[in-house]
Amino acid sequence: MPAQAQGTTTPAAAADLRHVWHPFTQMREYASLPTIEIASGQGGWLTDTQGRTYLDGTASIWTNVHGHNDPDLNAALERQLRKVAHSTMLGLTHPVGSELASELSGLAPSGLDRVFFSDNGAGAVEVALKLSFQYWQLSGRPEKRGVIGLQGGYHGDTFGAMGAGDSGAFHERFRPWCLPAKHFTAPHCREWGGQVFSADSEASLASLRGLLEAEAGTTACVIIEPSVQGAAGMRLQPPGFVRAVAELCRRHGVHLILDEVFVGFGRVGPILVCTQEGVRPDFLCLAKGLTAGYLPLAATLTSDAIFDAFLGSHDSGRAFYHGHTFTGNPLAAAVALENIRKLIPLVESGVLRERIAFFGRALGEAFAGDPRILEVRQRGFAAALDLAPLGPREPRLGLRVCLKARECGLLLRPLGDTLPLVPPFCLSEQELSELVGRTAAALDAAVPRA
Numbered sequence: 001m002p003a004q005a006q007g008t009t010t011p012a013a014a015a016d017l018r019h020v021w022h023p024f025t026q027m028r029e030y031a032s033l034p035t036i037e038i039a040s041g042q043g044g045w046l047t048d049t050q051g052r053t054y055l056d057g058t059a060s061i062w063t064n065v066h067g068h069n070d071p072d073l074n075a076a077l078e079r080q081l082r083k084v085a086h087s088t089m090l091g092l093t094h095p096v097g098s099e100l101a102s103e104l105s106g107l108a109p110s111g112l113d114r115v116f117f118s119d120n121g122a123g124a125v126e127v128a129l130k131l132s133f134q135y136w137q138l139s140g141r142p143e144k145r146g147v148i149g150l151q152g153g154y155h156g157d158t159f160g161a162m163g164a165g166d167s168g169a170f171h172e173r174f175r176p177w178c179l180p181a182k183h184f185t186a187p188h189c190r191e192w193g194g195q196v197f198s199a200d201s202e203a204s205l206a207s208l209r210g211l212l213e214a215e216a217g218t219t220a221c222v223i224i225e226p227s228v229q230g231a232a233g234m235r236l237q238p239p240g241f242v243r244a245v246a247e248l249c250r251r252h253g254v255h256l257i258l259d260e261v262f263v264g265f266g267r268v269g270p271i272l273v274c275t276q277e278g279v280r281p282d283f284l285c286l287a288k289g290l291t292a293g294y295l296p297l298a299a300t301l302t303s304d305a306i307f308d309a310f311l312g313s314h315d316s317g318r319a320f321y322h323g324h325t326f327t328g329n330p331l332a333a334a335v336a337l338e339n340i341r342k343l344i345p346l347v348e349s350g351v352l353r354e355r356i357a358f359f360g361r362a363l364g365e366a367f368a369g370d371p372r373i374l375e376v377r378q379r380g381f382a383a384a385l386d387l388a389p390l391g392p393r394e395p396r397l398g399l400r401v402c403l404k405a406r407e408c409g410l411l412l413r414p415l416g417d418t419l420p421l422v423p424p425f426c427l428s429e430q431e432l433s434e435l436v437g438r439t440a441a442a443l444d445a446a447v448p449r450a
């Protein structure tokens with residue numbers, strides 16, 4: 001692989017080019033670009049091994065909540081580290097795991113009292129799908145095994161999660177190996193700064209209703225990312241949509257899985273979307289912000305009614321045979337508990353809401369009406385700018401803006417020609433203005449104003 005011409009050239013960077021295979025990355029292109037080697041983080045900022053600092057505009061891929069190197073999270077981690085770093089949940093338990101399960105049940109809509117831990121978002125979804133599938137078998141309805149997802153849905157890259165999702169190019173190649181899920185039409189909502197400019201969920205709900213009327217008898221579950229479909233490009237759902245989906249599922253006797261891996265833990269405002277919407281899903285999937293972006297941990301919550309169906313003698317074969325080595329890791333659980341302790345006052349005091357409102361106003365002032373942007377969308381700290389294509393002679397516009405952003409001291413990652421802006425919540429108003437200003441400067445550098 002050719003050595004790169006510019007960027008970091010430490011021995012570690014050379015080892016990276018020689019040995020590391022990066023996720024979701026065309027490695028030939030990666031090798032042709034400057035390497036950025038992150039050495040440390042503080043608050044919303046990351047510093048590379050050359051001493052250059054960057055605003056973390058992706059919250060380290062949509063995970064970071066209170067900032068990097070947070071003293072409270074660090075202390076919680078260190079306290080647990082002095083006790084035990086890892087002990088299995090297969091046949092044993094540990095205090096931080098059970099305390100976290102109880103906290104999560106308390107945050108979730110009432111009745112979601114059982115928590116199954118895993119260690120990534122796709123895993124949490126996989127668990128929900130398998131629990132739904134097995135539940136119907138155990139209940140004498142083995143024919144209920146179909147899955148209905150939402151157009152554009154992304155639930156991770158394991159086979160079950162890929163099958164339930166509809167991520168086009170990401171997963172198309174693997175489709176022949178995936179479960180044959182059906183997908184209903186996505187709703188439409190254009191919103192930023194707390195103002196809804198256009199919204200429509202009728203066609204979407206009609207399409208779900210049609211599928212359920214025809215196939216509820218053979219369908220195990222409906223799965224959606226509620227409120228915002230992140231990987232689809234921060235596609236927003238109109239208020240009330242999630243509740244309408246839940247009502248259709250209930251009426252047709254089909255499980256509802258809410259994948260709050262991205263939107264949970266304050267990302268779009270409330271701690272959990274389902275609580276705000278007044279919806280109790282059959283399965284709730286959590287990851288990413290659960291540990292404030294510190295460590296891998298995920299959870300799938302469900303009801304006692306579903307849990308009880310799995311009870312029986314050892315020989316009944318009703319047990320749920322699924323698990324991961326690091327399921328419910330104590331270090332991650334300790335950080336998650338501290339994250340929740342810090343997040344509740346941030347949400348309840350209205351401080352998070354005010355920061356979100358500031359972010360929305362700043363985005364609107366910078367980009368609304370800009371002919372280089374087709375659409376601005378924002379809900380909470382999840383925002384996206386759809387870039388107007390420049391034509392076939394100027395492809396990869398999203399990447400080009402992100403490369404210019406690096407020169408402006410801002411880390412972003414494009415989704416095609418959509419630019420997601422997903423900052424940590426700890427940014428001050430001054431830093432949020434910097435984020436928007438640096439994005440605008442990167443856009444100007446990549447696509448000069450007409």
Ligand SMILES: Cc1ncc(COP(=O)(O)O)c(C=O)c1O
Binds near residue numbers: 156230262263288
């Ligand atoms: C909504 C949603 N579900 C699941 C996942 C997969 O999570 P992980 O990458 O931890 O497997 C993602 C990741 O972006 C996501 O946005």
